Amino acid sequence: MESSKNIKFTNYAIKEFIDLLASKEPAPGGGAAAALVGSIGVALSSMVANLTIGKEKFKYKEELMKEIVEKNEKLQKELLDLIEKDTEAFNKVADALKLPKNNPEEKEKRKEILENTLKEASLVPLEVMKKSLEALKILENTLGNSNPNAVSDIGVSALCLKSAIQSAWLNVKINLVSIRDKNFVNEIQRQAESLLEEGIQLADRIYEEVESVLQIS
Amino acid sequence: MESSKNIKFTNYAIKEFIDLLASKEPAPGGGAAAALVGSIGVALSSMVANLTIGKEKFKYKEELMKEIVEKNEKLQKELLDLIEKDTEAFNKVADALKLPKNNPEEKEKRKEILENTLKEASLVPLEVMKKSLEALKILENTLGNSNPNAVSDIGVSALCLKSAIQSAWLNVKINLVSIRDKNFVNEIQRQAESLLEEGIQLADRIYEEVESVLQIS
Numbered sequence: 001m002e003s004s005k006n007i008k009f010t011n012y013a014i015k016e017f018i019d020l021l022a023s024k025e026p027a028p029g030g031g032a033a034a035a036l037v038g039s040i041g042v043a044l045s046s047m048v049a050n051l052t053i054g055k056e057k058f059k060y061k062e063e064l065m066k067e068i069v070e071k072n073e074k075l076q077k078e079l080l081d082l083i084e085k086d087t088e089a090f091n092k093v094a095d096a097l098k099l100p101k102n103n104p105e106e107k108e109k110r111k112e113i114l115e116n117t118l119k120e121a122s123l124v125p126l127e128v129m130k131k132s133l134e135a136l137k138i139l140e141n142t143l144g145n146s147n148p149n150a151v152s153d154i155g156v157s158a159l160c161l162k163s164a165i166q167s168a169w170l171n172v173k174i175n176l177v178s179i180r181d182k183n184f185v186n187e188i189q190r191q192a193e194s195l196l197e198e199g200i201q202l203a204d205r206i207y208e209e210v211e212s213v214l215q216i217s
Numbered sequence: 218m219e220s221s222k223n224i225k226f227t228n229y230a231i232k233e234f235i236d237l238l239a240s241k242e243p244a245p246g247g248g249a250a251a252a253l254v255g256s257i258g259v260a261l262s263s264m265v266a267n268l269t270i271g272k273e274k275f276k277y278k279e280e281l282m283k284e285i286v287e288k289n290e291k292l293q294k295e296l297l298d299l300i301e302k303d304t305e306a307f308n309k310v311a312d313a314l315k316l317p318k319n320n321p322e323e324k325e326k327r328k329e330i331l332e333n334t335l336k337e338a339s340l341v342p343l344e345v346m347k348k349s350l351e352a353l354k355i356l357e358n359t360l361g362n363s364n365p366n367a368v369s370d371i372g373v374s375a376l377c378l379k380s381a382i383q384s385a386w387l388n389v390k391i392n393l394v395s396i397r398d399k400n401f402v403n404e405i406q407r408q409a410e411s412l413l414e415e416g417i418q419l420a421d422r423i424y425e426e427v428e429s430v431l432q433i434s
Contacts, residue, residue: 009231010230010231010232010235011230011231011232012230012231013227013228013229013230013231014226014227014228014229014230014231014234014253014297014300015227015228015297017231018227018256018257018260018293018297019260021257021260021261021264022259022260022261022263022264022267022286022289022290022293023263023264023267024264024267024268024270024271025264026264026268026366026367029261029264029367029370029373030261030369030370030372030373030374033257033260033261033373033377034373036231036257037254037257037377037380039235040235040238040250040253040254042239043235043236043238043239043250044238044239044246044247044250046239046240047238047239047240047241047242047243047246050239050240050241051241051243053241054241069239072239073239076235076239080231080232080235083231149243150243150246151391152247152387152388152390152391153246153247155247155384155387156246156247156250156251156384156387156388157247159380159383159384159387160250160254160380160384162380163254163376163377163379163380166376166424167372167373167376167377170369170372170373170376170427170428170431171369171373173369173428173431173433174368174369174431176433177431177432177433177434185433189433207383210387211387211390214387214390214391214394215394216390216393216394216402216406217394
C-alpha cells in the first residue's frame with residue numbers, strides 16, 4: 001500500500017490497473033472504481049456531442065454540443081483526479097488504524113486522527129456523486145439533440161454515471177458507519193441520499209428514453 | 218478509425234483511453250465501455266476474495282475464495298479482450314457502410330456484407346452480457362463468506378456488472394434494429410432479454426444485501 005502512494009493511477013495501462021484492482025491491495029478499490037466508471041460515463045457523453053458537431057442536420061445544435069464538450073472536459077479531469085484522491089484518503093485511514101494504542105493518551109490521539117481521516121474518506125466519494133450527477137444533467141441535453149447513430153452511447157453514459165453514483169454512495173456509507181460525530185454523519189448522509197435519489201431518477205429516465213427509441217420491429 | 222484497428226486498447230494508459238473514448242472517433246464507444254466496466258466489476262470481485270485469503274477467521278473459506286479468483290482471472294481476460302473485439306466488429310460495419318452502391322449488383326453485395334457485419338457486431342455485446350452474468354454468479358459466493366471490510370466492494374462489483382449487462386444490451390439492440398434476418402433477430406433478442414432479466418435481478422439482490430449490511434446507527 002505504501003508503494004502505491006506516489007503513483008498516478010491514470011497513467012497505468014488499463015490492463016495493469018485492472019490487475020492492481022483485482023489484487024489483495026485494498027486500494028485502489030471500489031471508491032476508485034466509482035470515479036473511473038464516472039469518467040467513462042462523461043467521456044461517452046462527450047463522444048455523443050463530438051459525433052454531432054459538424055453534422056449539417058444538427059448545425060443549429062452546434063453551440064449546445066460545444067458547451068457539453070467543454071463542461072465535460074472539466075468533469076472528466078475531476079473524476080480522473082478523484083481516482084487518486086480516493087486511494088490517498090483510503091491510505092490515510094489505513095495509516096491511522098496502525099497508530100499505537102498502548103495507553104489512554106495514544107488511544108485518544110489515534111481515535112481523533114482516525115475520525116478525521118474517515119471524514120476525509122467519506123467526502124471523496126461524495127464528490128464523485130456530485131460530479132456524476134452534474135454529468136447526468138449535462139448528458140440530458142443530448143437527448144433528441146444529437147446524432148441518432150450514437151443514441152445507444154447516451155444510454156451507456158447514463159448507466160455508467162448511475163453506477164458511479166450508487167458505487168460512490170456505498171463508499172460514503174462504509175465510512176459514515178465508523179464516524180462518531182453524529183452531526184457530520186447526519187449532514188453527509190442527507191446530502192448523499194439526496195444526490196443518490198436525484199441521480200437514479202435522472203439516469204433511469206435517460207436510459208428508458210434511449211431504450212424506447214431503439215425499437216426492434 | 219482505420220488507425221485504431223491495430224492498437225490494443227488495454228495497453229493504453231487510462232487517461233489516454235478516456236480521451237479516445239471522448240473523441241469524435243465512434244469506436245471505441247459504448248460497446249467497449251460495457252466490456253471495460255464489466256472487467257472492473259470482475260476485478261473488484263477478485264479483490265474481495267484476495268482480501269479474504271490468508272485471514273485466520275475465513276480459513277475454512279480459503280478454497281472457495283481461491284476458486285473465485287481463478288474463475289475471475291479467466292473472465293477478466295475475456296472481458297478485456299471484448300474491448301478490442303467490439304471495436305473491431307464496429308469497424309467492420311463502418312467499412313461495409315462505405316462499400317459502393319452504384320448498381321443493383323453492388324447494392325445487393327453491400328447489403329449482404331453489411332448484414333453479416335451487423336450480426337457479428339451484435340454477438341460481441343451478447344458475449345459481454347454472458348460473461349458479466351457469469352461474473353455475478355461467482356460474486357454471489359462472496360456474500361457472507363468474505364472479509365467484511367470489503368463488503369462495499371462486493372456492492373460496487375455488482376453495480377459495475379449490472380451496468381455492463383445493461384450497456385451491452387443497448388449495443389446488442391442497436392445492431393438488431395438494422396438486421397433483416399428476423400429469425401436471427403428473434404433468437405438473439407430472446408437470449409439477450411433473458412440475460413438482462415437474470416442479471417438485473419441478481420445484481421439488485423447483491424446490492425440490496427450489501428446496502429442493508431452497511432447500517433448507519
